[in-house]
Amino acid sequence: MADTKSHHIALGEDSLTQDTTTINLGPTHPATHGVFQNIMEIDGERVMRTTPTVGYIHRAFEKIAERRPFYQITTLTDRLNYCSSPINNIGWQLAVEKLLGIKTPKRVDYLRVIIMELARITDHLICNSVIGVDTGAFTGFLYVMQFREKVYEIYEEICGSRLTTNIGRFGGFERNFTETAWRKLDEFLKEWPKALDEFDRLMTRNRIFMDRCIGAGPLTAEQALNYSVAGPNLRAAGVDYDVRVASPYSSYEDFKFEIPVGTTGDVYDRYLVRMEEMRQSESLIRQSLEKLKDLDPSIYHADVPEYYLPEKKDVYTKMEALIYHFKIVMGEINIPEGEVYSCVEGANGELGFYIVSDGGRSPYRCHFRRPCFIYYQAYPEIVKGGLFSDAIITLSSMNLIAGELDA
């Protein structure tokens, strides 16, 4: 076993005589946009070495999950990547549905696609506008931020909450989308593309922005694959791996969309990939709305009463609903034994759920593959030898979400 080190931050042996400067970036530095720390060794403006420390907001979700019924774990997944919680929620539901063998109706799949793509847009818009903030362009951030608010209002109409959404149930959604939700979605789709174009004009070909981003923090495809990087950061390096295409879930195979890839894997490529993904997400939402027109608008969940928590008003008025409500809440449903790995394309990459079920009411063991946690390991190698200011924008362009780092 390795020696347990002292909890003091260990400075190097030669820290007093060395020529380099040791600085602490984080845990609460404004540029880290989350609670994690980097101990950086810098020589003038050059980063010589960096040691990331994570775990500041570790909440032991995997331990907690071993003592929570499956449906209560959805709320834990909210807190992973809290910029796009619906993807985590639905990803978890898809994993459990795979374990339980629930087949969802097409309409549920398409509604989920709408929600997940909205979540992807909000996540990417934050990431890209934060690259702007860190390069000195605060305006873009303020322009697009109101659209995150509009998306949150849509979530609010659907599930009642905004940030930690706990959206949906096993088998579908807890209630059908309301008229207001559809209206808000239409408004969003009308206004958002204009705002994105404006943001695009403000940033993408901006000379200062380009000079700051091009060539900063490059990651080659080989490095990215070896570090198990996934998502936009991998695609920016030129690898066209997207879970939505590789192993489609929630009927993504019915849609036509493009997977943007970059070439150099630098900050600018990561930015461009996310920009294009936002446009593709918008197109996916529109396609989904088209497809929904032909489907029975009253369906919003699969017909699996033994797993789907019934609507509250039915619980109060109908015998069967009351019985199933009781059975689900008291854990009398049959969970099959088995092991499932199910993944979705989270905003940061392959978000995987590995569930080991022993037939109990809660998982025997569950593990969240958090893309952020895995690709953050590559950070020291990416920034080594580069400028300190590049290290900052590399950090923001990788979209590190502390909740997802630490679980």
Next chain:
Amino acid sequence: MALTHDDIKASLNTKFGEQLASYDESYGMLCATIPAAKNLEVIQFLYNDEKMKFRFLTDLTAIHYPDRTQEELCVVYHLHNLQDNTRLRIKAYVPVAQPDIQSLTPVFKGADWLEREAYDFFGVNFLGHPNLIRIMNVEEMDYFPLRKEYPMEDPSRRDKDDEMFGRGGSQFY
């Protein structure tokens, strides 16, 4: 295209012999259980072989089974062949008294933190790991919290007993 489960089995059997692994399939994913002493060798082979090409480490974690004598800890690897889009799960069991297993860091740099995480929570000792220290928990911690011997809840709470979760003792009706 299409690297089938039979191909993987055949390839592993030719390279390492029939008795190397036991296979099972769960929800469409092939799982090979291999001896812990061979983990690096097998995964290195799966990485290098031109037909297998399992060059993406999706996930690495551990599971604690207190009832399995001499193989209480299970290290689980999820590998992915991105070109053929085939996934493979590999399991290796180690005794909790001496949980030694080779580190995958020579093959995958991405295994570094995942192994630190498995060490942190389960105490799996990854031999050859460059920096095997705790990652999430405080360094002073002297136990491995995700092992099953550490109950999470307050022991006085009856509603969090094992029997309430469909395990052990009398079933809850």
